[in-house]
Amino acid sequence: MPIKLIVAHNLAELRKSRGLTQGELAERFNYSDKSISKWEHGDTMPDIEVLKQLCDFYGVTLDYLVTENEQHHSDMLKEQTRMANKWAIVALSVSAVWLVSVVFFVMGQVLLGEAKWIHVGWICFIWAVPASFIVMLVFNGIWGKSKWRTFLAIGLTWSALACIYITLGLFVENGSGWKLWPIFLIGIPLTIASILWDHVLYKPKNVK
Numbered sequence: 703m704p705i706k707l708i709v710a711h712n713l714a715e716l717r718k719s720r721g722l723t724q725g726e727l728a729e730r731f732n733y734s735d736k737s738i739s740k741w742e743h744g745d746t747m748p749d750i751e752v753l754k755q756l757c758d759f760y761g762v763t764l765d766y767l768v769t770e771n772e773q774h775h776s777d778m779l780k781e782q783t784r785m786a787n788k789w790a791i792v793a794l795s796v797s798a799v800w801l802v803s804v805v806f807f808v809m810g811q812v813l814l815g816e817a818k819w820i821h822v823g824w825i826c827f828i829w830a831v832p833a834s835f836i837v838m839l840v841f842n843g844i845w846g847k848s849k850w851r852t853f854l855a856i857g858l859t860w861s862a863l864a865c866i867y868i869t870l871g872l873f874v875e876n877g878s879g880w881k882l883w884p885i886f887l888i889g890i891p892l893t894i895a896s897i898l899w900d901h902v903l904y905k906p907k908n909v910k
Contacts, residue, residue: 708770709753710744716760717742719781731755796834803830823871832862855896863889874887 716725717738724738731752740746748756757764783837803826810823842850868877869906 704744705768706747708746709747710742714742716756716762720760721785721786730759741744758846788841788845792838795837795841799833799837800827800830803827808898824906825865825872826867829865832858833863835861850898852896855900859892859896860886860889884900 706829719725722730723735724737724742728735728738741748747753753767757767766906804827807823810826835854839851839854839858842854867871867879867885870882873879
């Protein structure tokens, strides 16, 4: 097989293994998705500098990118299996958070009585939302999936603020807790900071 087609095939498989679309990869490297498509169909081939940057991005060697071998497909399948296992672990961990919330809800009913607990017991489920975001952020940090980091950080920020507001509204006397809605204004600078932090520290180098 011509080396251009080998590179094209490998680039396509590496992109898919990362769960990226051609448009997302193009945005990361400041190319058009049409250029990415040409690379992956073997119509054109990136120059050596771009190939090196792609290798660094995917964590492979240049030799790997230009070599055709039987192990390649097996490696891709193993990578897909690892990704599926990671998603399963995250799903199980988040499920555990909600299970704990259910346990607290049931225990509250047993210890305090359903009449008293039913009005505030559901707060356990409200706090499970930011707790779930924390779990996902932890695993995201372990596995280095930067494309989800900003979304998870923003989700944690706003869900935590909502939980604080609802909790204060329920437990602060005279209903004054519900007057603390300006607390949501804190989310605006935190959201901007999350976006800028991810952009400055983790944005791949531009490719000319």
